[in-house]
Amino acid sequence: MKFTDEIKRRRTFAIVSHPDAGKTTLTEKLLLFGGAIRVAGAVKNNKIKKGTTSDFMEIERQRGISVATSVMGFDYSGYKINILDTPGHQDFQEDTFRTLTAVDSVVIVIDAAKGVEPQTERLMKVCRMRKTPVIVFVNKMDRPAQDTFSLMDEIEEQLKIKVRPLSWPINSGADFKGVYNIFNKSLQLFAPNIQEIGTKIQFDDILNPRLENYIGGDAKILREELELIEGVYPEFEVAAYLEGDLAPIFFGSALYNFGVRELLDSFAEIAPVPQPIQSEERIIQPGEDTFSGFVFKIHANIDPNHRSRIAFIKVCSGCFKRNKAYLHVRSGKTIRISRPTAFMASQKEVVEEAFPGDIIGVPDTGNFIIGDTLTEGEPIHFKGLPSFSPELFRYVENADPMKSKQLAKGIDQLMDEGVAQLFTSQFNGRKIIGTVGQLQFEVIQYRLEHEYGAKCRLEPLQMYKACWIKCDDPSALTEFKKRKYQKMAKDKLGRDVFMADSSFILQMAQDEFKNIQFHFTSEF
Numbered sequence: 103m104k105f106t107d108e109i110k111r112r113r114t115f116a117i118v119s120h121p122d123a124g125k126t127t128l129t130e131k132l133l134l135f136g137g138a139i140r141v142a143g144a145v146k147n148n149k150i151k152k153g154t155t156s157d158f159m160e161i162e163r164q165r166g167i168s169v170a171t172s173v174m175g176f177d178y179s180g181y182k183i184n185i186l187d188t189p190g191h192q193d194f195q196e197d198t199f200r201t202l203t204a205v206d207s208v209v210i211v212i213d214a215a216k217g218v219e220p221q222t223e224r225l226m227k228v229c230r231m232r233k234t235p236v237i238v239f240v241n242k243m244d245r246p247a248q249d250t251f252s253l254m255d256e257i258e259e260q261l262k263i264k265v266r267p268l269s270w271p272i273n274s275g276a277d278f279k280g281v282y283n284i285f286n287k288s289l290q291l292f293a294p295n296i297q298e299i300g301t302k303i304q305f306d307d308i309l310n311p312r313l314e315n316y317i318g319g320d321a322k323i324l325r326e327e328l329e330l331i332e333g334v335y336p337e338f339e340v341a342a343y344l345e346g347d348l349a350p351i352f353f354g355s356a357l358y359n360f361g362v363r364e365l366l367d368s369f370a371e372i373a374p375v376p377q378p379i380q381s382e383e384r385i386i387q388p389g390e391d392t393f394s395g396f397v398f399k400i401h402a403n404i405d406p407n408h409r410s411r412i413a414f415i416k417v418c419s420g421c422f423k424r425n426k427a428y429l430h431v432r433s434g435k436t437i438r439i440s441r442p443t444a445f446m447a448s449q450k451e452v453v454e455e456a457f458p459g460d461i462i463g464v465p466d467t468g469n470f471i472i473g474d475t476l477t478e479g480e481p482i483h484f485k486g487l488p489s490f491s492p493e494l495f496r497y498v499e500n501a502d503p504m505k506s507k508q509l510a511k512g513i514d515q516l517m518d519e520g521v522a523q524l525f526t527s528q529f530n531g532r533k534i535i536g537t538v539g540q541l542q543f544e545v546i547q548y549r550l551e552h553e554y555g556a557k558c559r560l561e562p563l564q565m566y567k568a569c570w571i572k573c574d575d576p577s578a579l580t581e582f583k584k585r586k587y588q589k590m591a592k593d594k595l596g597r598d599v600f601m602a603d604s605s606f607i608l609q610m611a612q613d614e615f616k617n618i619q620f621h622f623t624s625e626f
């Protein structure tokens with residue numbers, strides 16, 4: 103196949119949701135369609151969730167939370183679909199944000215009864231920032247749902263995006279009869295508790311009285327609602343979707359495998375092909391001859407006996423080849439990757455080549471950090487992997503003096519993986535770990551102990567935000583640092599950070615030092 107055709111057939115996306123909306127279930131069903139897994143559908147399937155398909159680490163199995171972001175690829179109708187899984191738990195949202203830098207589009211799963219939930223809003227904010235095209239899948243229609251029109255309004259208002267239903271549900275809960283697919287003009291009938299895909303009936307003209315034969319008195323309501331939709335919502339324009347201005351909406355029930363194939367079919371048709379990526383130096387086009395890629399995720403090894411890690415590299419341009427010499431831009435060293443793996447659902451396999459849109463896993467013994475770039479020689483730096491100011495802070499203290507080296511190494515590597523952020527106080531030299539959630543502290547302690555044999559104490563620290571500071575006037579910056587020396591720290595890359603104890607203190611500092619810029623992300 104030609105290189106350009108390989109690019110065109112790729113669809114790389116993430117499924118995101120508020121926990122429990124059905125992201126895992128939907129992912130599993132998509133994998134079933136792709137033939138990537140063979141576990142029969144409709145029943146609750148803990149085997150996969152608690153097994154090894156989408157979560158690697160012991161700690162996940164213990165907690166039942168998908169901590170990891172993993173990648174699953176499969177072929178479907180001539181397309182190569184790459185799904186990037188994201189952790190549902192909000193304490194790991196930074197992981198999710200990073201994953202969003204490696205995808206070309208997003209499917210947002212919403213619980214039909216609960217509507218838009220806080221985490222959906224946060225994730226959408228990131229999509230809007232990056233202008234990532236999104237498709238919304240309203241899930242759990244087999245359960246009593248909110249009124250569909252109100253739900254549309256809620257999505258539009260809270261996610262701040264124009265919407266366009268491409269399918270429309272006929273009732274919900276016990277009365278759920280199925281959906282009318284506006285996109286391909288067909289009626290999809292729902293049959294609860296079976297593992298088959300619902301019957302699809304072509305219905306180009308919904309005025310056809312045959313509709314009554316299938317859905318009885320609901321046909322009248324459906325016609326009225328569809329008429330209303332045509333009046334209220336703009337025509338669906340693929341271009342508006344691709345610009346990130348319009349979100350098509352589908353309805354279904356992932357648990358019952360309903361509406362999933364339609365979603366996948368429409369997705370494959372309209373979702374963006376691998377997109378150009380803005381680097382600091384220039385825009386990188388996927389179709390360029392030379393390879394480039396960046397590390398968006400580092401994952402601890404599945405096998406606790408081996409401490410090596412996997413760096414996930416997104417191929418941005420050109421064709422990646424196994425064993426070819428590439429420039430590791432940050433270190434200036436040349437590296438060859440002898441065992442690049444692709445993730446085909448439950449299996450990892452060594453690949454000879456990979457194309458833009460693909461994700462490869464590279465065994466790593468500590469050479470990579472998040473944001474690293476590989477090229478064929480050009481010094482490119484990819485943008486868009488900022489650290490966000492953490493919300494919780496703890497001092498780290500060594501709990502076993504014999505193991506201080508292990509502790510230092512463990513902390514270093516965990517920070518490179520992006521598990522949390524490390525700051526060093528300029529006042530007393532103490533190490534401070536910042537996270538967005540309590541759970542990350544537990545993960546850090548657990549992993550330090552189990553992977554590095556190091557124990558630490560995490561001591562409470564009342565802190566509001568870490569602010570990266572900048573000032574064009576060097577003497578003003580020096581003055582600020584001198585005045586605030588007790589609150590100054592360095593991040594892992596040596597950048598100046600002001601640690602504000604409270605919003606009040608921050609406000610005071612902002613009022614007093616007008617020419618200092620305070621940033622809540624590390625890139626600005």
Ligand code: G4P
Binds near residue numbers: 242357
């Ligand atoms: P998440 O990854 O977004 O956190 O959600 P997940 O797929 O784990 O789904 C959360 C719960 O909702 C699961 O039930 C799942 O079976 C259920 N669910 C998902 N899709 C549907 C649907 O379309 N209809 C209905 N009725 N339920 C759905 P659970 O009992 O909490 O978990 P489990 O024991 O099945 O894993």
